[in-house]
Amino acid sequence: MSDTTLWLTILGAGLCTWLLRLSFIELWQWMRVPPLLHRALRYVPPAVLAALVVPALARSGGSIDLSPDNLRLVAGIVAAVVAWFSRSVLLTLAAGMGMLWLLQTVT
Amino acid sequence: MSSRREQFGAGVAAVAPMLPGVAPFGVIAGLTAVGTGLSAAQAMAMSLVIFAGASQLATLQLVADGAMPAIILLTVFTINLRFSMYSASLAPHFQHLGRRWRLPLAYVLVDQNYALGIHHYRQGKPGAAEFGHWFFLGAGITLWLTWQAATAVGVFMGASVPRDWSLDFAIPLVFMVLLVPTLQDRPHIAAAVTGSVVATLAADMPLHLGIVTGALCGIAAGVWFEYRAEAS
Numbered sequence: 001m002s003d004t005t006l007w008l009t010i011l012g013a014g015l016c017t018w019l020l021r022l023s024f025i026e027l028w029q030w031m032r033v034p035p036l037l038h039r040a041l042r043y044v045p046p047a048v049l050a051a052l053v054v055p056a057l058a059r060s061g062g063s064i065d066l067s068p069d070n071l072r073l074v075a076g077i078v079a080a081v082v083a084w085f086s087r088s089v090l091l092t093l094a095a096g097m098g099m100l101w102l103l104q105t106v107t
Numbered sequence: 108m109s110s111r112r113e114q115f116g117a118g119v120a121a122v123a124p125m126l127p128g129v130a131p132f133g134v135i136a137g138l139t140a141v142g143t144g145l146s147a148a149q150a151m152a153m154s155l156v157i158f159a160g161a162s163q164l165a166t167l168q169l170v171a172d173g174a175m176p177a178i179i180l181l182t183v184f185t186i187n188l189r190f191s192m193y194s195a196s197l198a199p200h201f202q203h204l205g206r207r208w209r210l211p212l213a214y215v216l217v218d219q220n221y222a223l224g225i226h227h228y229r230q231g232k233p234g235a236a237e238f239g240h241w242f243f244l245g246a247g248i249t250l251w252l253t254w255q256a257a258t259a260v261g262v263f264m265g266a267s268v269p270r271d272w273s274l275d276f277a278i279p280l281v282f283m284v285l286l287v288p289t290l291q292d293r294p295h296i297a298a299a300v301t302g303s304v305v306a307t308l309a310a311d312m313p314l315h316l317g318i319v320t321g322a323l324c325g326i327a328a329g330v331w332f333e334y335r336a337e338a339s
Contacts, residue, residue, distance in 0.1 A: 001170060006149060009176045013166055013183040014156030020187050022213035024195035028202055037195070039333065040326050044192040045222060046295045047302035047325025049286040051318045052161070054303030055310045056279035064307060072276060079280050089124045089284045096280040100273055 075100035118245025128281030137261020154258035193221040215247030298329030
């Protein structure tokens with residue numbers, strides 16, 4: 001890819017991302033949001049966040065791997081327990097990264 | 108006036124514990140960009156212009172694979188579709204603001220300050236309805252500064268960090284802590300379980316459509332569980 005094309009791609013990606021962020025904040029006053037959509041939006045955070053987290057843990061090397069050989073899954077489960085009880089980013093990061101490094105060292 | 112400063116300060120304080128999860132991600136975005144062959148200016152421009160980690164990393168992967176710009180833009184659009192959902196969710200709280208506020212607020216909208224901001228508004232904290240955008244801005248600017256600084260560190264460290272540090276694993280860990288407080292009742296849990304199962308099964312879909320597909324199925328499951336609970 002040429003230098004100019006790369007610059008244009010970066011700028012295009014930025015514009016696209018900003019317009020997605022701006023979309024409904026700007027459109028809100030022109031369109032009435034149906035009650036069903038309003039209701040659905042309440043489930044955006046758990047659905048999106050879970051869809052970002054779980055594939056990152058449950059998949060390894062391009063396929064689903066639920067065995068203990070999947071170190072990220074094991075470390076992720078430990079981190080999930082810590083996250084559930086502590087709700088602390090620092091403790092969860094320490095538990096998850098620490099566990100992964102430990103497992104990578106011993107296996 | 109003090110209410111605005113309090114809101115801004117509360118936003119900064121709320122997001123501070125998340126920064127150790129954001130910073131490694133930003134470092135990786137910088138490192139990977141330079142590793143892919145981008146100049147330091149292009150690597151920094153990605154974080155300045157796009158300011159969305161997952162889509163930045165996907166862009167780099169596609170550039171490395173020699174994908175067409177149109178495919179890269181479609182991928183970015185797909186991965187960042189969730190921002191339009193965040194946008195709709197926050198929109199009612201931003202309607203008393205002018206464009207001068209709305210345009211820059213949209214620019215700093217990311218996963219972390221969305222989750223914190225919407226929680227802040229829904230709790231109905233004193234001053235939130237009127238000045239909650241200062242809370243959102245405080246969290247957003249802090250995240251933005253951290254992201255740019257972390258990217259710069261990654262760019263200037265070059266490729267000297269060993270790959271087996273697995274710093275990218277910090278990303279799901281941060282999302283995990285954001286996920287926990289959203290699991291407040293059965294419909295929300297159903298949304299999360301459905302979203303994770305579908306996204307995991309659909310991860311082979313082209314153009315990273317797996318995350319969006321999982322999210323939409325999860326939302327549908329949440330609504331369905333809510334209707335079912337009302338009907339019974």
